Amino acid sequence: MVERLNLSLDAVSSWGEANLVGFNATKTQACLFTAKRCQFTLAPTFQNVSLPLTDDLELLGVSLKSNLNFGSIIESRAKNAAKKLGVLFKVKRYFTPNQLISLYQAQVRSCVEYCCHLLDGSAKYQLAALDAIERRAHRLFGDDPTIKAKLQTLEHRRRVACLSIFYRIHSGECA
Structure with a gap:
């Protein structure tokens, strides 16, 4: 070998x-x-x-463990996203709902979605930390259904990312 x-x-x-x-x-x-x-x-x-x-590799901000367990990555991302979301809650009154969505998507969502196709196979209890961030973010936007309609769930976004990668591999675009 x-x-x-x-x-x-x-x-x-x-x-x-x-x-x-x-x-x-x-x-x-x-x-x-x-x-x-x-x-x-x-x-x-x-x-x-x-x-x-x-025992682990650092590649483009992703730490790969030798046993391919992504629990520590998910925890650190959830912690980082929670801090950013906390700041958005503090400055909420200075922005319109559409501006808040843009800030949320740029600062928080991008943090939890980075390389999400790798994380999709993780255990549900590990992904629950990211889903908790999403539920907390929904409280930021209140009960406005038009705002919530603009946001797809994290689970949906992970599945789309996985299907997109699968399609690229299957069609030969990643060769």
């Missing part, structure tokens, strides 16, 4: 040289994604640099 991994890393390095792409091997991360409790002893190398295995 390590041999195949190293061959794949050599292929990536060769591709980079052929296409004038430089890789910093010292910043390259390696993580073994497995549900097994005992760790394998792997020693992959990339451009003659030994890559230590870590």
